[in-house]
Amino acid sequence: DSDATKYIWFNGKMVPWADAKVHVTAHALHYGSAVFEGIRAYKTAKGPQIFRLKEHIDRLFNSAKIYRFPVAQTKEEIMDACKKVITENGLEFGYIRPLIFMGEVGLGVKFKKGVNADAMVCALPWGAYLGEEGLKKGIKACVSSWRRLAPDTIPTEAKAAGNYLSSILIANECTNNGYTEAIALDSNGYVSEGSGENVFFVKDNVIYTAPTTAGLLPGITRDAVIKVAQDLGYEVRTQPLPREFVYLADEMFFTGTAAEITPIASVDGIDVGQGYRGPVTEKLQNAFFAIVRGETEDKYGWLTPCKA
Ligand code: PMP
Structure with a gap:
Protein backbone atom coordinates (compact mmCIF):
# COMPACT_ATOMS: atom_id res chain seq x y z
CA ASP A 1 0.00 0.00 0.00
CA PRO A 125 -0.25 11.38 2.98
CA TRP A 126 -3.02 12.72 0.69
CA GLY A 127 -2.97 15.87 -1.45
CA ALA A 128 -5.84 17.30 -3.57
CA TYR A 129 -8.64 14.69 -3.90
CA LEU A 130 -10.10 15.77 -7.23
CA GLY A 131 -6.69 16.82 -8.60
CA GLU A 132 -4.64 20.08 -8.51
CA GLU A 133 -5.90 20.69 -12.04
CA GLY A 134 -9.50 20.28 -10.82
CA LEU A 135 -8.98 22.92 -8.11
CA LYS A 136 -8.02 25.46 -10.81
CA LYS A 137 -10.10 24.56 -13.86
CA GLY A 138 -13.05 22.75 -12.39
CA ILE A 139 -14.34 19.25 -12.99
CA LYS A 140 -16.97 17.59 -15.16
CA ALA A 141 -19.99 16.56 -13.10
CA CYS A 142 -23.33 14.92 -13.83
CA VAL A 143 -26.61 14.37 -12.02
CA SER A 144 -26.68 10.83 -10.63
CA SER A 145 -29.42 8.36 -11.47
CA TRP A 146 -29.17 7.31 -7.79
CA ARG A 147 -31.05 9.30 -5.12
CA ARG A 148 -29.54 9.98 -1.70
CA LEU A 149 -30.96 8.29 1.41
CA ALA A 150 -34.52 9.19 2.34
CA PRO A 151 -35.21 10.71 5.77
CA ASP A 152 -36.20 8.18 8.48
CA THR A 153 -34.46 5.36 6.62
CA ILE A 154 -30.72 5.73 7.31
CA PRO A 155 -29.69 8.99 8.99
CA THR A 156 -27.41 11.08 6.77
CA GLU A 157 -26.33 13.29 9.69
CA ALA A 158 -24.37 10.31 10.96
CA LYS A 159 -21.15 9.72 9.04
CA ALA A 160 -21.58 5.95 9.06
CA ALA A 161 -19.82 3.35 6.91
CA GLY A 162 -23.13 2.01 5.55
CA ASN A 163 -24.05 5.42 4.09
CA TYR A 164 -21.12 5.03 1.74
CA LEU A 165 -22.85 2.26 -0.19
CA SER A 166 -24.88 5.17 -1.60
CA SER A 167 -21.63 7.04 -2.35
CA ILE A 168 -20.14 3.93 -4.00
CA LEU A 169 -23.14 3.70 -6.35
CA ILE A 170 -23.04 7.41 -7.18
CA ALA A 171 -19.25 7.72 -7.64
CA ASN A 172 -18.68 4.56 -9.64
CA GLU A 173 -21.63 5.14 -11.95
CA CYS A 174 -20.40 8.65 -12.82
CA THR A 175 -16.79 7.53 -13.32
CA ASN A 176 -17.98 4.77 -15.59
CA ASN A 177 -19.87 7.37 -17.64
CA GLY A 178 -16.81 9.61 -17.97
CA TYR A 179 -17.52 12.19 -15.25
CA THR A 180 -15.33 13.05 -12.25
CA GLU A 181 -18.12 13.46 -9.70
CA ALA A 182 -21.91 13.37 -9.52
CA ILE A 183 -24.58 15.43 -7.82
CA ALA A 184 -27.32 13.30 -6.30
CA LEU A 185 -30.89 14.42 -5.70
CA ASP A 186 -32.75 13.68 -2.47
CA SER A 187 -35.79 11.41 -2.23
CA ASN A 188 -38.03 14.39 -3.15
CA GLY A 189 -36.02 15.22 -6.26
CA TYR A 190 -34.23 18.29 -4.86
CA VAL A 191 -30.45 18.80 -5.00
CA SER A 192 -28.68 16.91 -2.20
CA GLU A 193 -24.88 16.46 -2.45
CA GLY A 194 -22.01 14.68 -4.18
CA SER A 195 -20.74 11.22 -3.27
CA GLY A 196 -18.37 12.78 -0.74
CA GLU A 197 -18.94 16.52 -0.97
CA ASN A 198 -21.56 19.17 -0.41
CA VAL A 199 -22.48 21.36 -3.37
CA PHE A 200 -22.76 25.15 -3.68
CA PHE A 201 -24.16 27.46 -6.38
CA VAL A 202 -23.60 31.11 -7.21
CA LYS A 203 -26.37 32.96 -9.05
CA ASP A 204 -26.52 36.76 -9.43
CA ASN A 205 -23.83 37.08 -6.74
CA VAL A 206 -25.91 35.17 -4.14
CA ILE A 207 -24.59 31.85 -2.82
CA TYR A 208 -26.93 28.87 -2.44
CA THR A 209 -26.60 25.44 -0.86
CA ALA A 210 -29.05 22.65 -0.07
CA PRO A 211 -30.53 22.44 3.47
CA THR A 212 -29.55 19.66 5.91
CA THR A 213 -33.02 18.13 5.37
CA ALA A 214 -32.01 17.23 1.78
CA GLY A 215 -30.51 13.85 2.75
CA LEU A 216 -26.97 15.18 3.07
CA LEU A 217 -24.09 15.10 5.51
CA PRO A 218 -23.80 18.58 7.03
CA GLY A 219 -20.19 19.13 6.07
CA ILE A 220 -17.69 20.92 8.27
CA THR A 221 -16.19 22.49 5.13
CA ARG A 222 -19.75 23.51 4.10
CA ASP A 223 -20.09 25.30 7.43
CA ALA A 224 -16.64 26.92 7.03
CA VAL A 225 -17.43 28.14 3.50
CA ILE A 226 -20.76 29.63 4.65
CA LYS A 227 -18.92 31.58 7.40
CA VAL A 228 -16.10 32.74 5.09
CA ALA A 229 -18.60 33.77 2.37
CA GLN A 230 -20.71 35.77 4.81
CA ASP A 231 -17.58 37.50 6.13
CA LEU A 232 -16.66 38.41 2.55
CA GLY A 233 -20.07 40.10 2.33
CA TYR A 234 -22.00 37.47 0.36
CA GLU A 235 -25.57 36.52 1.10
CA VAL A 236 -25.81 32.72 1.61
CA ARG A 237 -29.21 31.07 1.19
CA THR A 238 -29.81 27.54 2.44
CA GLN A 239 -32.97 26.39 0.68
CA PRO A 240 -34.44 23.51 -1.34
CA LEU A 241 -32.98 23.65 -4.86
CA PRO A 242 -34.70 22.11 -7.90
CA ARG A 243 -32.64 20.07 -10.38
CA GLU A 244 -32.74 22.79 -13.05
CA PHE A 245 -30.70 25.01 -10.73
CA VAL A 246 -27.62 22.96 -11.70
CA TYR A 247 -27.99 24.07 -15.33
CA LEU A 248 -28.69 27.75 -14.65
CA ALA A 249 -26.15 28.71 -11.98
CA ASP A 250 -23.35 31.19 -12.79
CA GLU A 251 -20.88 29.13 -10.74
CA MET A 252 -20.90 25.84 -8.87
CA PHE A 253 -18.43 24.13 -6.57
CA PHE A 254 -18.08 21.11 -4.29
CA THR A 255 -16.88 21.39 -0.69
CA GLY A 256 -15.47 18.69 1.56
CA THR A 257 -12.45 17.74 3.63
CA ALA A 258 -11.00 15.78 0.71
CA ALA A 259 -12.36 17.98 -2.13
CA GLU A 260 -11.69 21.26 -0.24
CA ILE A 261 -13.31 23.79 -2.64
CA THR A 262 -13.45 22.26 -6.13
CA PRO A 263 -15.09 24.23 -8.97
CA ILE A 264 -17.60 22.46 -11.24
CA ALA A 265 -17.01 23.30 -14.92
CA SER A 266 -20.00 21.50 -16.42
CA VAL A 267 -22.99 19.37 -15.45
CA ASP A 268 -24.30 16.71 -17.86
CA GLY A 269 -22.20 18.34 -20.59
CA ILE A 270 -23.79 21.77 -20.06
CA ASP A 271 -21.24 24.49 -19.13
CA VAL A 272 -21.65 26.11 -15.73
CA GLY A 273 -21.34 29.84 -16.52
CA GLN A 274 -18.22 30.21 -18.68
CA GLY A 275 -17.29 26.54 -18.24
CA TYR A 276 -14.42 27.15 -15.86
CA ARG A 277 -13.79 28.42 -12.31
CA GLY A 278 -15.78 31.59 -11.61
CA PRO A 279 -14.62 34.69 -9.68
CA VAL A 280 -16.66 34.03 -6.52
CA THR A 281 -15.36 30.45 -6.30
CA GLU A 282 -11.79 31.71 -6.69
CA LYS A 283 -12.27 34.34 -3.98
CA LEU A 284 -13.61 31.71 -1.57
CA GLN A 285 -10.75 29.32 -2.41
CA ASN A 286 -8.17 32.07 -1.76
CA ALA A 287 -9.73 32.97 1.60
CA PHE A 288 -10.09 29.30 2.60
CA PHE A 289 -6.57 28.21 1.63
CA ALA A 290 -5.02 31.26 3.32
CA ILE A 291 -6.68 30.21 6.58
CA VAL A 292 -5.86 26.50 6.45
CA ARG A 293 -2.24 27.12 5.42
CA GLY A 294 -1.83 29.54 8.32
CA GLU A 295 -1.14 32.47 5.98
CA THR A 296 -3.80 34.74 7.50
CA GLU A 297 -4.99 35.17 11.06
CA ASP A 298 -6.93 32.12 12.31
CA LYS A 299 -9.80 34.35 13.44
CA TYR A 300 -12.27 31.47 13.75
CA GLY A 301 -9.87 29.31 15.81
CA TRP A 302 -10.01 26.51 13.24
CA LEU A 303 -6.42 25.25 13.47
CA THR A 304 -4.96 22.93 16.12
CA PRO A 305 -1.19 22.30 16.21
CA CYS A 306 -0.15 18.63 16.38
CA LYS A 307 2.65 19.26 18.87
CA ALA A 308 1.77 20.39 22.39
N1 PMP B 1 -21.10 14.65 2.14
C1 PMP B 1 -20.57 13.43 2.19
C2 PMP B 1 -21.40 12.26 1.80
C3 PMP B 1 -19.24 13.26 2.62
O1 PMP B 1 -18.69 12.04 2.68
C4 PMP B 1 -18.47 14.39 2.98
C5 PMP B 1 -17.04 14.23 3.41
N2 PMP B 1 -16.95 13.98 4.79
C6 PMP B 1 -19.08 15.65 2.91
C7 PMP B 1 -20.40 15.74 2.48
C8 PMP B 1 -18.34 16.89 3.29
O2 PMP B 1 -18.16 16.94 4.70
P1 PMP B 1 -16.89 17.63 5.35
O3 PMP B 1 -16.82 19.01 4.80
O4 PMP B 1 -17.17 17.62 6.81
O5 PMP B 1 -15.71 16.83 4.97
Whole structure:
Protein backbone atom coordinates (compact mmCIF):
# COMPACT_ATOMS: atom_id res chain seq x y z
CA ASP A 1 0.00 0.00 0.00
CA SER A 2 1.69 3.21 -1.20
CA ASP A 3 -0.30 5.21 1.36
CA ALA A 4 1.08 3.17 4.27
CA THR A 5 2.56 5.09 7.17
CA LYS A 6 4.57 3.62 10.03
CA TYR A 7 1.98 3.56 12.78
CA ILE A 8 -1.77 3.38 13.35
CA TRP A 9 -3.41 4.26 16.64
CA PHE A 10 -5.53 1.21 17.58
CA ASN A 11 -7.53 1.02 20.83
CA GLY A 12 -5.12 3.27 22.70
CA LYS A 13 -1.79 2.04 21.34
CA MET A 14 0.43 3.00 18.42
CA VAL A 15 0.90 -0.20 16.44
CA PRO A 16 2.87 -0.87 13.21
CA TRP A 17 0.69 -0.37 10.08
CA ALA A 18 0.85 -4.10 9.18
CA ASP A 19 -0.32 -5.21 12.64
CA ALA A 20 -3.53 -3.15 12.83
CA LYS A 21 -5.84 -6.04 11.91
CA VAL A 22 -9.41 -7.17 12.58
CA HIS A 23 -11.05 -10.59 12.42
CA VAL A 24 -13.22 -11.68 9.44
CA THR A 25 -16.22 -11.99 11.77
CA ALA A 26 -15.98 -8.28 12.72
CA HIS A 27 -19.53 -6.95 13.08
CA ALA A 28 -18.77 -3.84 11.01
CA LEU A 29 -17.64 -5.98 8.08
CA HIS A 30 -21.00 -7.79 7.98
CA TYR A 31 -23.46 -5.03 8.91
CA GLY A 32 -21.68 -1.73 8.25
CA SER A 33 -21.62 -0.85 11.96
CA ALA A 34 -18.87 1.76 11.84
CA VAL A 35 -18.75 5.54 12.07
CA PHE A 36 -15.82 7.62 10.93
CA GLU A 37 -14.34 10.99 10.11
CA GLY A 38 -12.07 12.46 7.49
CA ILE A 39 -9.91 15.32 8.74
CA ARG A 40 -7.09 17.27 7.14
CA ALA A 41 -3.81 18.37 8.66
CA TYR A 42 -2.24 21.22 6.70
CA LYS A 43 1.39 22.20 6.36
CA THR A 44 1.90 25.59 8.03
CA ALA A 45 4.93 27.63 9.12
CA LYS A 46 4.19 26.43 12.69
CA GLY A 47 4.23 22.77 11.68
CA PRO A 48 1.26 20.57 10.74
CA GLN A 49 -2.06 21.92 11.99
CA ILE A 50 -5.40 20.09 12.03
CA PHE A 51 -8.46 21.81 10.52
CA ARG A 52 -11.50 21.95 12.83
CA LEU A 53 -10.44 18.94 14.91
CA LYS A 54 -13.01 19.54 17.65
CA GLU A 55 -15.92 19.80 15.19
CA HIS A 56 -14.88 16.55 13.51
CA ILE A 57 -14.58 14.65 16.78
CA ASP A 58 -17.91 16.06 17.98
CA ARG A 59 -19.50 14.78 14.76
CA LEU A 60 -17.80 11.39 15.22
CA PHE A 61 -19.26 11.02 18.71
CA ASN A 62 -22.68 12.24 17.51
CA SER A 63 -22.61 9.57 14.80
CA ALA A 64 -21.77 6.93 17.44
CA LYS A 65 -24.54 8.27 19.71
CA ILE A 66 -27.23 7.93 17.02
CA TYR A 67 -26.24 4.26 16.59
CA ARG A 68 -25.91 3.57 20.35
CA PHE A 69 -22.30 2.38 19.94
CA PRO A 70 -20.64 1.59 23.29
CA VAL A 71 -17.59 3.83 22.80
CA ALA A 72 -14.71 3.12 25.21
CA GLN A 73 -12.68 6.26 24.50
CA THR A 74 -13.16 9.92 25.38
CA LYS A 75 -13.15 12.70 22.79
CA GLU A 76 -9.83 13.89 24.23
CA GLU A 77 -8.21 10.48 23.64
CA ILE A 78 -9.32 10.42 20.02
CA MET A 79 -8.21 14.04 19.46
CA ASP A 80 -4.83 13.13 20.94
CA ALA A 81 -4.60 10.11 18.63
CA CYS A 82 -5.28 12.38 15.61
CA LYS A 83 -2.27 14.52 16.53
CA LYS A 84 -0.10 11.46 17.22
CA VAL A 85 -0.66 9.79 13.84
CA ILE A 86 0.65 12.97 12.19
CA THR A 87 3.65 13.60 14.45
CA GLU A 88 4.75 9.99 15.04
CA ASN A 89 4.55 9.23 11.31
CA GLY A 90 6.62 12.33 10.54
CA LEU A 91 3.93 13.81 8.26
CA GLU A 92 3.95 17.52 7.38
CA PHE A 93 0.35 17.29 6.14
CA GLY A 94 -2.15 14.51 5.60
CA TYR A 95 -5.63 13.07 5.79
CA ILE A 96 -6.63 11.69 9.19
CA ARG A 97 -9.17 8.87 9.38
CA PRO A 98 -10.65 8.04 12.82
CA LEU A 99 -12.99 5.02 12.81
CA ILE A 100 -15.15 3.63 15.60
CA PHE A 101 -16.51 0.20 14.77
CA MET A 102 -18.19 -2.86 16.21
CA GLY A 103 -15.50 -5.54 16.03
CA GLU A 104 -15.43 -9.04 17.49
CA VAL A 105 -18.73 -8.74 19.34
CA GLY A 106 -20.41 -11.77 17.74
CA LEU A 107 -22.73 -11.83 14.74
CA GLY A 108 -26.36 -10.73 14.85
CA VAL A 109 -27.42 -7.09 14.58
CA LYS A 110 -28.33 -6.61 18.27
CA PHE A 111 -25.39 -5.45 20.38
CA LYS A 112 -24.76 -7.79 23.33
CA LYS A 113 -24.52 -6.30 26.84
CA GLY A 114 -21.04 -5.36 28.04
CA VAL A 115 -19.31 -5.20 24.66
CA ASN A 116 -17.26 -2.19 23.53
CA ALA A 117 -16.68 -0.66 20.13
CA ASP A 118 -13.13 -0.65 18.75
CA ALA A 119 -11.41 2.56 17.69
CA MET A 120 -8.59 3.34 15.32
CA VAL A 121 -7.02 6.43 13.85
CA CYS A 122 -4.70 6.35 10.84
CA ALA A 123 -3.19 9.10 8.70
CA LEU A 124 -2.56 9.07 4.95
CA PRO A 125 -0.25 11.38 2.98
CA TRP A 126 -3.02 12.72 0.69
CA GLY A 127 -2.97 15.87 -1.45
CA ALA A 128 -5.84 17.30 -3.57
CA TYR A 129 -8.64 14.69 -3.90
CA LEU A 130 -10.10 15.77 -7.23
CA GLY A 131 -6.69 16.82 -8.60
CA GLU A 132 -4.64 20.08 -8.51
CA GLU A 133 -5.90 20.69 -12.04
CA GLY A 134 -9.50 20.28 -10.82
CA LEU A 135 -8.98 22.92 -8.11
CA LYS A 136 -8.02 25.46 -10.81
CA LYS A 137 -10.10 24.56 -13.86
CA GLY A 138 -13.05 22.75 -12.39
CA ILE A 139 -14.34 19.25 -12.99
CA LYS A 140 -16.97 17.59 -15.16
CA ALA A 141 -19.99 16.56 -13.10
CA CYS A 142 -23.33 14.92 -13.83
CA VAL A 143 -26.61 14.37 -12.02
CA SER A 144 -26.68 10.83 -10.63
CA SER A 145 -29.42 8.36 -11.47
CA TRP A 146 -29.17 7.31 -7.79
CA ARG A 147 -31.05 9.30 -5.12
CA ARG A 148 -29.54 9.98 -1.70
CA LEU A 149 -30.96 8.29 1.41
CA ALA A 150 -34.52 9.19 2.34
CA PRO A 151 -35.21 10.71 5.77
CA ASP A 152 -36.20 8.18 8.48
CA THR A 153 -34.46 5.36 6.62
CA ILE A 154 -30.72 5.73 7.31
CA PRO A 155 -29.69 8.99 8.99
CA THR A 156 -27.41 11.08 6.77
CA GLU A 157 -26.33 13.29 9.69
CA ALA A 158 -24.37 10.31 10.96
CA LYS A 159 -21.15 9.72 9.04
CA ALA A 160 -21.58 5.95 9.06
CA ALA A 161 -19.82 3.35 6.91
CA GLY A 162 -23.13 2.01 5.55
CA ASN A 163 -24.05 5.42 4.09
CA TYR A 164 -21.12 5.03 1.74
CA LEU A 165 -22.85 2.26 -0.19
CA SER A 166 -24.88 5.17 -1.60
CA SER A 167 -21.63 7.04 -2.35
CA ILE A 168 -20.14 3.93 -4.00
CA LEU A 169 -23.14 3.70 -6.35
CA ILE A 170 -23.04 7.41 -7.18
CA ALA A 171 -19.25 7.72 -7.64
CA ASN A 172 -18.68 4.56 -9.64
CA GLU A 173 -21.63 5.14 -11.95
CA CYS A 174 -20.40 8.65 -12.82
CA THR A 175 -16.79 7.53 -13.32
CA ASN A 176 -17.98 4.77 -15.59
CA ASN A 177 -19.87 7.37 -17.64
CA GLY A 178 -16.81 9.61 -17.97
CA TYR A 179 -17.52 12.19 -15.25
CA THR A 180 -15.33 13.05 -12.25
CA GLU A 181 -18.12 13.46 -9.70
CA ALA A 182 -21.91 13.37 -9.52
CA ILE A 183 -24.58 15.43 -7.82
CA ALA A 184 -27.32 13.30 -6.30
CA LEU A 185 -30.89 14.42 -5.70
CA ASP A 186 -32.75 13.68 -2.47
CA SER A 187 -35.79 11.41 -2.23
CA ASN A 188 -38.03 14.39 -3.15
CA GLY A 189 -36.02 15.22 -6.26
CA TYR A 190 -34.23 18.29 -4.86
CA VAL A 191 -30.45 18.80 -5.00
CA SER A 192 -28.68 16.91 -2.20
CA GLU A 193 -24.88 16.46 -2.45
CA GLY A 194 -22.01 14.68 -4.18
CA SER A 195 -20.74 11.22 -3.27
CA GLY A 196 -18.37 12.78 -0.74
CA GLU A 197 -18.94 16.52 -0.97
CA ASN A 198 -21.56 19.17 -0.41
CA VAL A 199 -22.48 21.36 -3.37
CA PHE A 200 -22.76 25.15 -3.68
CA PHE A 201 -24.16 27.46 -6.38
CA VAL A 202 -23.60 31.11 -7.21
CA LYS A 203 -26.37 32.96 -9.05
CA ASP A 204 -26.52 36.76 -9.43
CA ASN A 205 -23.83 37.08 -6.74
CA VAL A 206 -25.91 35.17 -4.14
CA ILE A 207 -24.59 31.85 -2.82
CA TYR A 208 -26.93 28.87 -2.44
CA THR A 209 -26.60 25.44 -0.86
CA ALA A 210 -29.05 22.65 -0.07
CA PRO A 211 -30.53 22.44 3.47
CA THR A 212 -29.55 19.66 5.91
CA THR A 213 -33.02 18.13 5.37
CA ALA A 214 -32.01 17.23 1.78
CA GLY A 215 -30.51 13.85 2.75
CA LEU A 216 -26.97 15.18 3.07
CA LEU A 217 -24.09 15.10 5.51
CA PRO A 218 -23.80 18.58 7.03
CA GLY A 219 -20.19 19.13 6.07
CA ILE A 220 -17.69 20.92 8.27
CA THR A 221 -16.19 22.49 5.13
CA ARG A 222 -19.75 23.51 4.10
CA ASP A 223 -20.09 25.30 7.43
CA ALA A 224 -16.64 26.92 7.03
CA VAL A 225 -17.43 28.14 3.50
CA ILE A 226 -20.76 29.63 4.65
CA LYS A 227 -18.92 31.58 7.40
CA VAL A 228 -16.10 32.74 5.09
CA ALA A 229 -18.60 33.77 2.37
CA GLN A 230 -20.71 35.77 4.81
CA ASP A 231 -17.58 37.50 6.13
CA LEU A 232 -16.66 38.41 2.55
CA GLY A 233 -20.07 40.10 2.33
CA TYR A 234 -22.00 37.47 0.36
CA GLU A 235 -25.57 36.52 1.10
CA VAL A 236 -25.81 32.72 1.61
CA ARG A 237 -29.21 31.07 1.19
CA THR A 238 -29.81 27.54 2.44
CA GLN A 239 -32.97 26.39 0.68
CA PRO A 240 -34.44 23.51 -1.34
CA LEU A 241 -32.98 23.65 -4.86
CA PRO A 242 -34.70 22.11 -7.90
CA ARG A 243 -32.64 20.07 -10.38
CA GLU A 244 -32.74 22.79 -13.05
CA PHE A 245 -30.70 25.01 -10.73
CA VAL A 246 -27.62 22.96 -11.70
CA TYR A 247 -27.99 24.07 -15.33
CA LEU A 248 -28.69 27.75 -14.65
CA ALA A 249 -26.15 28.71 -11.98
CA ASP A 250 -23.35 31.19 -12.79
CA GLU A 251 -20.88 29.13 -10.74
CA MET A 252 -20.90 25.84 -8.87
CA PHE A 253 -18.43 24.13 -6.57
CA PHE A 254 -18.08 21.11 -4.29
CA THR A 255 -16.88 21.39 -0.69
CA GLY A 256 -15.47 18.69 1.56
CA THR A 257 -12.45 17.74 3.63
CA ALA A 258 -11.00 15.78 0.71
CA ALA A 259 -12.36 17.98 -2.13
CA GLU A 260 -11.69 21.26 -0.24
CA ILE A 261 -13.31 23.79 -2.64
CA THR A 262 -13.45 22.26 -6.13
CA PRO A 263 -15.09 24.23 -8.97
CA ILE A 264 -17.60 22.46 -11.24
CA ALA A 265 -17.01 23.30 -14.92
CA SER A 266 -20.00 21.50 -16.42
CA VAL A 267 -22.99 19.37 -15.45
CA ASP A 268 -24.30 16.71 -17.86
CA GLY A 269 -22.20 18.34 -20.59
CA ILE A 270 -23.79 21.77 -20.06
CA ASP A 271 -21.24 24.49 -19.13
CA VAL A 272 -21.65 26.11 -15.73
CA GLY A 273 -21.34 29.84 -16.52
CA GLN A 274 -18.22 30.21 -18.68
CA GLY A 275 -17.29 26.54 -18.24
CA TYR A 276 -14.42 27.15 -15.86
CA ARG A 277 -13.79 28.42 -12.31
CA GLY A 278 -15.78 31.59 -11.61
CA PRO A 279 -14.62 34.69 -9.68
CA VAL A 280 -16.66 34.03 -6.52
CA THR A 281 -15.36 30.45 -6.30
CA GLU A 282 -11.79 31.71 -6.69
CA LYS A 283 -12.27 34.34 -3.98
CA LEU A 284 -13.61 31.71 -1.57
CA GLN A 285 -10.75 29.32 -2.41
CA ASN A 286 -8.17 32.07 -1.76
CA ALA A 287 -9.73 32.97 1.60
CA PHE A 288 -10.09 29.30 2.60
CA PHE A 289 -6.57 28.21 1.63
CA ALA A 290 -5.02 31.26 3.32
CA ILE A 291 -6.68 30.21 6.58
CA VAL A 292 -5.86 26.50 6.45
CA ARG A 293 -2.24 27.12 5.42
CA GLY A 294 -1.83 29.54 8.32
CA GLU A 295 -1.14 32.47 5.98
CA THR A 296 -3.80 34.74 7.50
CA GLU A 297 -4.99 35.17 11.06
CA ASP A 298 -6.93 32.12 12.31
CA LYS A 299 -9.80 34.35 13.44
CA TYR A 300 -12.27 31.47 13.75
CA GLY A 301 -9.87 29.31 15.81
CA TRP A 302 -10.01 26.51 13.24
CA LEU A 303 -6.42 25.25 13.47
CA THR A 304 -4.96 22.93 16.12
CA PRO A 305 -1.19 22.30 16.21
CA CYS A 306 -0.15 18.63 16.38
CA LYS A 307 2.65 19.26 18.87
CA ALA A 308 1.77 20.39 22.39
N1 PMP B 1 -21.10 14.65 2.14
C1 PMP B 1 -20.57 13.43 2.19
C2 PMP B 1 -21.40 12.26 1.80
C3 PMP B 1 -19.24 13.26 2.62
O1 PMP B 1 -18.69 12.04 2.68
C4 PMP B 1 -18.47 14.39 2.98
C5 PMP B 1 -17.04 14.23 3.41
N2 PMP B 1 -16.95 13.98 4.79
C6 PMP B 1 -19.08 15.65 2.91
C7 PMP B 1 -20.40 15.74 2.48
C8 PMP B 1 -18.34 16.89 3.29
O2 PMP B 1 -18.16 16.94 4.70
P1 PMP B 1 -16.89 17.63 5.35
O3 PMP B 1 -16.82 19.01 4.80
O4 PMP B 1 -17.17 17.62 6.81
O5 PMP B 1 -15.71 16.83 4.97
